[in-house]
Amino acid sequence: MYDAETQTREPRPFATFERMESQVRSYSRSFPAVFDRAEGSWQYDKEGRGYIDFLTGCSVLNYGHNHPAMKRALMDYIESNGVVHSLDMHSRAKAEFLEALEGKILKPRGMNYRAQFTGPTGANAVEAALKLARKVTGRTNVIAFTNGFHGVTLGALAATGNSHHRTGAHMPLSGVTRMPYDGYFGEGVDTAAQLEQMLSDPSGGVDKPAAIIVEVVQGEGGLNVASAEWLRKIEKISHKHGALFIVDDIQAGCGRTGSFFSFEGMGLKPDIVTMAKSLSGMGLPMALVLVKPEFDQWKPGEHNGTFRGNCHAFVTAKAAIDTFWADDSFGAEVQKKGERLRKRLREIALQNRSVVKGVKGRGMMCGLDVGSGEISDPVVDEAFKRGLIIETSGAHDQILKVLAPLNITDADLDAGLDILADCVAEVAGRQALGSAA
Ligand SMILES: *Cc1c(COP(=O)(O)O)cnc(C)c1O
Numbered sequence: 001m002y003d004a005e006t007q008t009r010e011p012r013p014f015a016t017f018e019r020m021e022s023q024v025r026s027y028s029r030s031f032p033a034v035f036d037r038a039e040g041s042w043q044y045d046k047e048g049r050g051y052i053d054f055l056t057g058c059s060v061l062n063y064g065h066n067h068p069a070m071k072r073a074l075m076d077y078i079e080s081n082g083v084v085h086s087l088d089m090h091s092r093a094k095a096e097f098l099e100a101l102e103g104k105i106l107k108p109r110g111m112n113y114r115a116q117f118t119g120p121t122g123a124n125a126v127e128a129a130l131k132l133a134r135k136v137t138g139r140t141n142v143i144a145f146t147n148g149f150h151g152v153t154l155g156a157l158a159a160t161g162n163s164h165h166r167t168g169a170h171m172p173l174s175g176v177t178r179m180p181y182d183g184y185f186g187e188g189v190d191t192a193a194q195l196e197q198m199l200s201d202p203s204g205g206v207d208k209p210a211a212i213i214v215e216v217v218q219g220e221g222g223l224n225v226a227s228a229e230w231l232r233k234i235e236k237i238s239h240k241h242g243a244l245f246i247v248d249d250i251q252a253g254c255g256r257t258g259s260f261f262s263f264e265g266m267g268l269k270p271d272i273v274t275m276a277k278s279l280s281g282m283g284l285p286m287a288l289v290l291v292k293p294e295f296d297q298w299k300p301g302e303h304n305g306t307f308r309g310n311c312h313a314f315v316t317a318k319a320a321i322d323t324f325w326a327d328d329s330f331g332a333e334v335q336k337k338g339e340r341l342r343k344r345l346r347e348i349a350l351q352n353r354s355v356v357k358g359v360k361g362r363g364m365m366c367g368l369d370v371g372s373g374e375i376s377d378p379v380v381d382e383a384f385k386r387g388l389i390i391e392t393s394g395a396h397d398q399i400l401k402v403l404a405p406l407n408i409t410d411a412d413l414d415a416g417l418d419i420l421a422d423c424v425a426e427v428a429g430r431q432a433l434g435s436a437a
Contacts, residue, residue, distance in 0.1 A: 013046070027055075030391065031384055038065035041408045041416075043389065052416040054390040054404045059219065059251050059365075062278035063320060064405035070282040073319035074312055086309035088117060093311035093318075100321040105260055106290075113273070113290035116298070119305035120285030120313070122250040122276035123151025126213070128289050128303045129272045130155050133211035133244040134175075135302075136295050141207040143195070143243070145181040145214055147221030147395060150248055159213055161221065162395070177206050181218065182230040192233035199241050209243040211272075216262035219251035222369075222394030223361035223401060228266035235268055244271040244295065250287075254278035255406050257363035258335035260325055271295055279313075281320025286313035324407075334406045337413065338363040341402060344417045348424055355428040360399060364406050368424065373397035375427055382423040388416050400424075 013034055017025070033045040041064055043051045056062065063070070078084075083091050098115060106113060116132075118124040130142055144150065144159035151157065152165050158173035160166065166173060179198075180191040198204035212234055218224040226234075238245035247270040252262035254277065259265065261273065272295065276287035285307070324330040342359060345366055349356040357369040370376050376392045379400055383390050393401045400420070404413055 027391075030380055031389055033384075040064040040066075041405050041412045049387070051384070051387050051389045052404075052412055052419070054388060054402050054416050054420075056403050056405055057283055058277065058391070059254075059256055059403045060277045060283050062254050062256060062406045063281050063324060064407055065283075067282065067320075067323070067407075069323040070316040070319045073315050074282065077312070077315045082315070083311050085307070086311055087306065088308045091309065091311050091314070093314040094309065097314040097318045097321075100318045104321050104325050109261070109264065111269075111290075112293065114293050114296045116289040116291055116296070116303070117308040118287050118289055118303065120276075120287050120307050120310055121151065121153075122274065122287055123153045123156045124305060125250065125274040125276050125287040125289050126150045126156040126159065126248060127153055129246050129248075129274050130159070130175075130211065130213070131303055132289070132291065132295065132298065133246065133272065136244065136297055137210040137242060139208055139210035139243075140175050141209045142176045143179055143206070143209045143212040144176050145179055145218075146184050147181055147218050147224055148213070148215060148248075149218065149220035149251075150213065177209070181214075181221075181224055182226040183224065190230075192230050192237065195234070196237050196240075199237065208241060209238075211244040211246050212238045213246040213248055215248050215252060216266075217252040217257060217362050217365055219365065219401075220393050222399045223365060223367050225360070225362050228268075231263065231266055231268055235270070238271075246270060246272040246274065248274045250274055250276045252365060254281075254320075255324065255331065255334055256365045256403075258338055259331050262362075278320075280310075280317045282313075282316040284310060284313035284316055286310055286317060330406075334364055337406070337408070337410075338366065340410065341404070341413065341417070342366050344414070344421075345402070348417070348421045351421070352424050352428045355431060356424065361401075364402075364404065367393070367399045367401040368420075369394075369399055370424070371396075371398050375431065376400050378427045378430070379420070379423045382426060383419055386419045386423065388419040388423075390416075390420065 035043050036046045037044040041053055043053050118128045146161055148161050150159040157169055158176040179195050198206050235245045247263055249262050253275050271292050273290040280286040345359045345368055349359055355370050355375050357371050360367050360369050373396055376397050391401055393399045
């Protein structure tokens with residue numbers, strides 16, 4: 001077809017997006033295709049080309065694309081003229097989700113929490129959690145950690161470390177004190193002890209916090225893993241100083257690390273847990289704040305939001321819990337798959353020592369540290385050309401992050417990792433040639 005704009009016959013598949021969509025678009029720049037269909041671990045573009053998905057909507061599709069159980073439940077619900085949107089009125093869909101959450105997730109884990117539905121983004125769940133902690137304690141300051149990512153609306157952004165996102169605010173971000181995450185200064189430096197000393201010192205200069213907010217594994221921050229011991233210290237410090245202990249489980253939760261919550265088995269009892277991303281199981285927007293009953297001190301409507309009653313998301317979220325979390329077997333499978341992933345990443349690291357500095361992460365949330373975006377970006381580009389979708393994270397985009405579906409088949413996982421291995425080797429080879437020249 002002749003294109004009047006470019007005066008050529010070159011097909012321009014992205015013309016509509018380039019003409020109409022804001023410059024702010026980002027993932028589409030890394031993955032130049034127009035996607036059309038998706039099933040399981042695969043996405044297909046308009047031309048029918050398949051890509052193995054190691055990004056899964058940034059851990060939104062932990063059970064893969066269009067899982068049959070969730071699709072069936074949603075189609076049945078739509079067919080029966082189920083309410084689509086209900087504000088926060090009572091709905092059957094919400095009741096059934098809450099019963100599944102209570103009976104299959106919270107009770108078996110000995111957890112007693114109230115569920116607050118917020119606007120459907122992770123950032124809004126974090127906004128609500130921080131507001132509530134400030135309300136409960138009557139304090140302003142919140143402690144967040146280096147490389148933490150908590151969303152990009154102003155309150156959550158204040159807790160986010162990344163300067164690229166922070167400068168986007170174009171106004172002062174206040175009410176948060178930054179402290180070093182576990183391992184930030186390398187092994188042997190106990191950053192929890194530093195925090196404790198600064199908070200205990202009347203001249204330490206850190207205002208008494210309303211909350212300490214932490215990710216158990218930092219997703220966007222570069223797959224940094226906090227030890228159980230460090231997290232227990234942080235929880236203890238929170239309580240000693242009268243602050244609420246908030247775990248942001250938006251990315252690491254919903255099974256990503258091999259258990260429903262990322263902090264299971266660590267002896268932690270967070271006061272507040274934020275959830276979003278994979279919670280609906282099918283990619284429908286949904287966010288949740290779990291609050292210990294004694295801290296549920298909201299006045300009715302005090303944190304509001306129109307889209308807190310997405311019944312389709314409740315239906316698929318319930319189906320996800322019923323399908324995957326009725327017992328411990330899925331978590332055990334995820335742990336096994338995580339070991340398979342880690343083993344192969346270690347092999348890739350050993351075979352490409354000139355560019356790979358190490359393997360990072362936990363469970364099905366692992367990746368390769370290649371030091372900088374100079375190595376990771378060409379790997380992402382090359383992988384995409386060969387049919388693999390994979391993204392980076394970390395302060396310097398230095399982590400190639402594998403966020404495959406948790407239920408990916410071993411064959412698809414291995415096929416994706418084969419592509420990754422080839423691309424890392426290819427970029428390492430180019431690098432060697434470049435430095436020899
Ligand atoms: C993605 C993410 C958020 C923000 O969620 P949005 O839905 O993008 O607003 C908050 N915290 C963590 C840990 C995340 O990974």
